[in-house]
Amino acid sequence: MYFFLQTTFVLKRRWPPPLHKKGGKTTKLRGRHFVYDLVEDKNVVRQPDMKVILNQYVEGVGNAGDVLTMRPNQVYRDYLMPGLAVYATPENMEKYQVEENKPKSEDTFSSPYVQRTMNCLSRLVLQITMSKKEPWTLEPWHVKTSFRKAGFVVPEHAIKMPPGKVSGPDLSLQDKEFFVTVTINKTETVNVRCRIHHWATGLERLPWVEHHWKKVTEPLFPEQAEVLQNLPLPE
Amino acid sequence: MASSRLQSTARQLSKTFKKKGRFEIGIANELPPAYKKFWREWKVLKPAAVHFVPQEGKWRRDELTGETLPIQNVHIPLKHPAEINDGIWGGEAVVKGFQKRDPYKRRVPHFWVPVLKRTVVKSEVLNTHLSVTVTDRTIRLINDHYGFDHYLLKTPACDLVSMLALKLKKHILTELVNGCPRYAHDPKKQAEIYEEYKTYLSSYTPEEIEWYGLTWYEALCKVAKQKEAANRPMPLKSVYRKNLVEKLKAAGIDGSPASAEDISNTTSWLSKMNLFGKKDEQA
Numbered sequence: 001m002y003f004f005l006q007t008t009f010v011l012k013r014r015w016p017p018p019l020h021k022k023g024g025k026t027t028k029l030r031g032r033h034f035v036y037d038l039v040e041d042k043n044v045v046r047q048p049d050m051k052v053i054l055n056q057y058v059e060g061v062g063n064a065g066d067v068l069t070m071r072p073n074q075v076y077r078d079y080l081m082p083g084l085a086v087y088a089t090p091e092n093m094e095k096y097q098v099e100e101n102k103p104k105s106e107d108t109f110s111s112p113y114v115q116r117t118m119n120c121l122s123r124l125v126l127q128i129t130m131s132k133k134e135p136w137t138l139e140p141w142h143v144k145t146s147f148r149k150a151g152f153v154v155p156e157h158a159i160k161m162p163p164g165k166v167s168g169p170d171l172s173l174q175d176k177e178f179f180v181t182v183t184i185n186k187t188e189t190v191n192v193r194c195r196i197h198h199w200a201t202g203l204e205r206l207p208w209v210e211h212h213w214k215k216v217t218e219p220l221f222p223e224q225a226e227v228l229q230n231l232p233l234p235e
Numbered sequence: 236m237a238s239s240r241l242q243s244t245a246r247q248l249s250k251t252f253k254k255k256g257r258f259e260i261g262i263a264n265e266l267p268p269a270y271k272k273f274w275r276e277w278k279v280l281k282p283a284a285v286h287f288v289p290q291e292g293k294w295r296r297d298e299l300t301g302e303t304l305p306i307q308n309v310h311i312p313l314k315h316p317a318e319i320n321d322g323i324w325g326g327e328a329v330v331k332g333f334q335k336r337d338p339y340k341r342r343v344p345h346f347w348v349p350v351l352k353r354t355v356v357k358s359e360v361l362n363t364h365l366s367v368t369v370t371d372r373t374i375r376l377i378n379d380h381y382g383f384d385h386y387l388l389k390t391p392a393c394d395l396v397s398m399l400a401l402k403l404k405k406h407i408l409t410e411l412v413n414g415c416p417r418y419a420h421d422p423k424k425q426a427e428i429y430e431e432y433k434t435y436l437s438s439y440t441p442e443e444i445e446w447y448g449l450t451w452y453e454a455l456c457k458v459a460k461q462k463e464a465a466n467r468p469m470p471l472k473s474v475y476r477k478n479l480v481e482k483l484k485a486a487g488i489d490g491s492p493a494s495a496e497d498i499s500n501t502t503s504w505l506s507k508m509n510l511f512g513k514k515d516e517q518a
Contacts, residue, residue, distance in 0.1 A: 008327060008349050008372060011286050014335055017309050026309055034332040035342050036311070039288065043350055043371055050378060072378060081355050081364070087381040091431075 008043045011036040050075050052085040053096050060115045065096040110185040118190045121182060123232060125193050125213040126150060130168055132200035138166040143180055143194070158183045164221055169198055174206070176220040179228060193231050262458055270446040270454050277392035277401075285326045285372075286347070287311050320398040322368030323356075324349060325376050328396070356383045360407045360432060362417045367399070388435040398450070405448035411436055412444055 014035045020026050050072040056064050058079075068075065068085060079085035086092050109115060128146045130136055140156045147154040160181040166173070179191045195217065198206060209215075213234055219225040258266060258274075289308040296303055313328035327349040333342040349370045357364050359382060380386040387395065387404045395401055410417065411432055418425035439447070449457065 008370060009286065009330075009347050010288060011311060011330060011332075011347065012288075013311075019305060019307055022305070026307075029309075029312075031333070031342075035335050036330065036332045036345075036347075037335075038347075047375070072375070076374060076378065077354075081357055083357075087378070089381045 009041050010039040012039045013037075047072050051088040052079055053088050053092055053098055054079070054085050055096065056084060058084050060112075065098055067098055110187045114184055114188050117184055118188060121152070121190045121192050123234060124150060124152075125195060125234065126180075127197050127213075128194055129197050129199045132169050132171075132198040132204060132206070134169070136168055138196075146194075154182055158186075160189075162221060163223065166196070166220070168196070171198060173220070174198060175215075175217045177217045177228060178220040178224055179231065191227055191231060193228065193233075262455055262462075265458050265462070266454060267442065267446060269440070269443040270449065272443060273392065273447050273449070280391060280393040281310075282326060282393040282396070284308075284310070285328075286313070286330055315396065318368075319396060322351065323373050323395070323397055323400045324351070324368075324370050325373035326394045326396060327370050327372055358383050358403070358407065359428060360384050360410050360415060360417075361403075365403075384432060388432065392448075398448075401448035405444065407432075408435070408439060408444045408447060412441055 013033060014037050015032045017029055017033045018027050049069045052068050052070075052075050054062050054064055054066045054068060062068070067088065068079065070079075075085070080087070086096075088098075092098075126143070126146055127150075128138070128142055129149075130138070130142070136142075138161070140159045140161060143159050143161070144154055144156050147159075160183070162178045162180060166178070173196045177193055177195045179193050181189050181191055183189050200206070216233065219228050257263060258271060287310070290306045292306055294303055295306055311330060311332075314331050315328050319328065329349070330347040332345060332347070334345040335342045349372075351368050351370060353366060353368050354374070355364050356367055356369070356377065376390075377383050377386045380389055384407055387400060387407060392401055392404075395404065411429065415425045415428050418428060446454065446457075
């Protein structure tokens, strides 16, 4: 009975055929016996949520052995097919030592979206546009403005500047890089790769370099070299 | 008098006459019971009701008159288009019929066709992902059976319907019989998979698996091929040569190396001929 109900369309005869002899042939069906009414279309009915067990750590979702309860399509597409999760059979429950009533481990993050923000920021190559003519010294508000231009709202107190003083205009800075440390929600910290670009109009303008964000450049401060090497560069 | 006797014998004969079945004509006579078993599972067994809700029980009472009436579930006839064999529709098929949209209008022909989509299924035994055309019901059935392999192995052939599913099932069964050679690089995983699926092997013998998932034509071809291989005609020249050698041995004549050389010389008489020489040079 359970399986009968799981179908796309369930039909019913409007005029059922007459009864036939016990164990005999069914009566010949007439045209009217093929007139059907739709009883139910199961494709448009919301399916109940499905349970699966993660078999490895998935970023932003959970650890191995955690039970996920989600829409069946989403579970099938995003977790079962890539092999990140297994069906919640009794054998798998035992294998992954799932405790149904286990309290959810407290998130060490200050918000569920922090991981995503951190990933976005660590992928970023922040171009800090400075004047090519006027003298300047790099200050937090410069970095804040550059962040805003890149689509991130970062308050000044969240920005930790690099150790040394950066001042210009100095065209040797053009192919150097450093990182600033951004603190999210006053808890998580993430390093953001920064590069200085000297800006001017007219004939003074520096020529456009194609895919300049993909290029590997030298670190400005030798003590930052190791961290910069570990930061991912966009491809 | 005589005519009535003739009539009675004719009646008797007609009673005893039985129409020959599919398995009693021609080469089909030689199909093994293993294939008959599969055929039964595929074509004789009634598939589960998918597009209608069958009434439960044996009897019902008419609400108006209180009459007791038997319950007879007459299945809704399904159409199986050729495309059904290229996907796995989970028992769904096309229904051809009419809709009565208005009591004062003539009925309108209508086809109820399942919604198809292409998605990925994962076979653990075959250690691969497959891109197949399925319906939502198939995915639901796979999820209910806790996996694609479990779904195929647990479901009888009449409910799988499509040739693709049957061939995959046969493939999976053969793989299991051979002990999952696709996991040879990882013996631990291999043992795990085999342990999980070995229960399904108990309902098939190796011969049954060999004959599983074959169409009627394929099965007949297989029988014909087996028959041909079994009684392959032996060329008479080899029979005569054998006889001659035996006779020579019996007479005490043995082939010496010198004679063997002679034979090789005599057999290559054709090479002595010079077809491209002048007329008088030709032998």
